[in-house]
Amino acid sequence: MPFEQLARLIQLTGTLHTVEGLLDRLESRFRVSMAVAALDHPSSSDNIDHLLKRVAIPKKRTPPRSCTRSREAKKVGASGEYARRAAKMSRYPVRIVLCAYMILGHPDAVFSGQGEREIALAKSAESFIREFELLIRIILDGPMHSSDEESESISQKRCTFRSQLAAFDKEWCTYLNCFVVWKVKDAQSLEEDLVRAACQLELSMIQKCKLTPGGSNDILTHDMKAIQNQVLSLSHLNSN
Numbered sequence: 001m002p003f004e005q006l007a008r009l010i011q012l013t014g015t016l017h018t019v020e021g022l023l024d025r026l027e028s029r030f031r032v033s034m035a036v037a038a039l040d041h042p043s044s045s046d047n048i049d050h051l052l053k054r055v056a057i058p059k060k061r062t063p064p065r066s067c068t069r070s071r072e073a074k075k076v077g078a079s080g081e082y083a084r085r086a087a088k089m090s091r092y093p094v095r096i097v098l099c100a101y102m103i104l105g106h107p108d109a110v111f112s113g114q115g116e117r118e119i120a121l122a123k124s125a126e127s128f129i130r131e132f133e134l135l136i137r138i139i140l141d142g143p144m145h146s147s148d149e150e151s152e153s154i155s156q157k158r159c160t161f162r163s164q165l166a167a168f169d170k171e172w173c174t175y176l177n178c179f180v181v182w183k184v185k186d187a188q189s190l191e192e193d194l195v196r197a198a199c200q201l202e203l204s205m206i207q208k209c210k211l212t213p214g215g216s217n218d219i220l221t222h223d224m225k226a227i228q229n230q231v232l233s234l235s236h237l238n239s240n
Contacts, residue, residue, distance in 0.1 A: 003106045010098045023092040026135075030091070030165055046173045052089045054180045055096055092172060096179060097132075100125040117185050121178040128175040131168045138164050 001009075009015055103110050103125040111118045138144060143160045159167075 001105065003109045006102065006105060016094055019098060020094040023094055023097060027091045030169055033162055033165060048173055048176060049089065051176050051180050055093060056089060096176065100129050100175060104129055117182045121182045124175040124178040128171040131171045135164045135168045
């Protein structure tokens with residue numbers, strides 16, 4: 001599927017709601033499965049809250065009270081349910097899950113380079129999607145046998161919903177970790193680009209406005225002073 005077509009499909013409201021509903025059900029079943037397993041073998045599932053916080057979408061600013069009063073009556077029925085869902089982080093954020101398909105299908109369009117982080121993320125996305133789609137097949141068709149390629153002799157193993165759900169979650173944790181590591185590096189690269197651009201703007205301003213070593217020039221026009229203030233403000237923001 002072409003990149004533009006896949007991107008539009010992933011962003012459709014219907015796609016997001018359908019996948020989100022599926023992931024919510026998988027999360028509920030996974031938590032029940034882990035609770036049952038803990039009775040016999042006390043252990044906890046991987047705590048990935050610190051990773052989920054790194055990919056969480058920032059909350060929108062609260063509108064003024066005068067704007068919210070007129071909407072309150074329309075939202076009374078849905079506000080309680082929405083608040084409960086927003087209070088907890090989903091273990092499987094729908095957009096991050098769908099990003100795996102973008103990464104697998106069009107890595108050149110997603111990545112700006114091919115470093116270690118990009119390679120690790122691409123491999124983890126492939127493994128995650130493989131386990132995800134096998135889980136879907138088991139949901140639709142029931143338990144099945146698959147090849148165990150990790151052992152020296154390829155043998156058949158029986159995959160049940162419970163065992164495959166655990167395999168799915170394991171690959172998800174790996175993929176999410178790689179995704180966060182990649183995004184941190186991506187953000188650092190963006191910050192470096194902004195700092196470099198601010199320095200170039202400041203140098204250009206000094207040359208254009210012919211500033212003195214003290215940083216002032218009394219013959220600046222109104223427009224030049226405005227440019228100077230904007231560039232200095234941008235430099236200040238990047239330094240912070």
